Amino acid sequence: MKQEYKAISMAWLSRTGLTNLNSGEGGFNLIDVKKYKWERKEYPYVSGQAMRFYLKEAIRRKLDPGTREACVPDPQGEACGEPDKCILCDLFGFMHPRGAKIRLSPTKVSPAMGLKPLDGTLVTDFLTRRHRAEEAGRLEGDIVNVELSTNIYKVGICLDLLRVGREEAFETFAETPRLIRSLKFDDIIDEKERERRIGLLLDAVKEFSDYSKQARLLTDFTPDVIIACLQREYSHRLQKALELERDGLKLSIPRLDQVLREMIGEKFFAGILDGVLENTKEIHETLKKFKVEITTPREMIGKVKSEIGIV
Numbered sequence: 001m002k003q004e005y006k007a008i009s010m011a012w013l014s015r016t017g018l019t020n021l022n023s024g025e026g027g028f029n030l031i032d033v034k035k036y037k038w039e040r041k042e043y044p045y046v047s048g049q050a051m052r053f054y055l056k057e058a059i060r061r062k063l064d065p066g067t068r069e070a071c072v073p074d075p076q077g078e079a080c081g082e083p084d085k086c087i088l089c090d091l092f093g094f095m096h097p098r099g100a101k102i103r104l105s106p107t108k109v110s111p112a113m114g115l116k117p118l119d120g121t122l123v124t125d126f127l128t129r130r131h132r133a134e135e136a137g138r139l140e141g142d143i144v145n146v147e148l149s150t151n152i153y154k155v156g157i158c159l160d161l162l163r164v165g166r167e168e169a170f171e172t173f174a175e176t177p178r179l180i181r182s183l184k185f186d187d188i189i190d191e192k193e194r195e196r197r198i199g200l201l202l203d204a205v206k207e208f209s210d211y212s213k214q215a216r217l218l219t220d221f222t223p224d225v226i227i228a229c230l231q232r233e234y235s236h237r238l239q240k241a242l243e244l245e246r247d248g249l250k251l252s253i254p255r256l257d258q259v260l261r262e263m264i265g266e267k268f269f270a271g272i273l274d275g276v277l278e279n280t281k282e283i284h285e286t287l288k289k290f291k292v293e294i295t296t297p298r299e300m301i302g303k304v305k306s307e308i309g310i311v
């Protein structure tokens, strides 16, 4: 694997049909949508915690059933905390409640922010939990209200490559034992296993699927328009690259142009599904100006993997 890159960051948009990806606190017979407010309007969002869960479950689906490589947290939410053996504890970190053991997450994940106001996109549907009554042939049911919305969401992740499969350690120097210490990273797994784990996370981005309520609301929430950056400098700047214009479904071209200019010298890839945004042609033109290779989102993940040297 190429060692020159410090981070892989990605930002993407995903357009959904009617769905409820992450419920809020709800109420009596109500399954609501999690909401945030911006300039007195409400928008849906999916928490960063839920996004991390989806990615973890996508990795788990890739592994053999019964494997001991991906722990299931105990009822208190405590993970195994053994990043050398456990892929999820390595990639996503952990914190044991008494603070005795802690690992910062090399994978940073944003919440998925709905970009269109709910007032034009929200419906409330009735969901009937039907069950057979004791009397033969009669059906009984409880009515539950479910909020559903169509929207376009913005999400991002940033993977701190130096920290995957490694642990922070202090290095002390004999000649200045207390005054000068430096931070270093000790390998806890070999290079081949590091590559495999990074590959699993990248594949999870194109395949994650375990969102809530899918029995009735089958949704694809994977990237439709994605931009990835292999970074020699660690930063989260790419997360600002994809911004919608206030009206319609147009990507802000000046914003994309400016962020790409700010990160010039880094290696970019883009994956675009046609028809998700209204100004796909202008997006292509802008990306081409910066010599960014454009494929479909899933193909793009493959390009990123081969660029860093993992297959």
Ligand SMILES: [Zn+2]
Binding pocket: 070, 071, 072, 079, 080, 081, 082, 086, 087, 088, 089
């Ligand atoms: Zn674990």
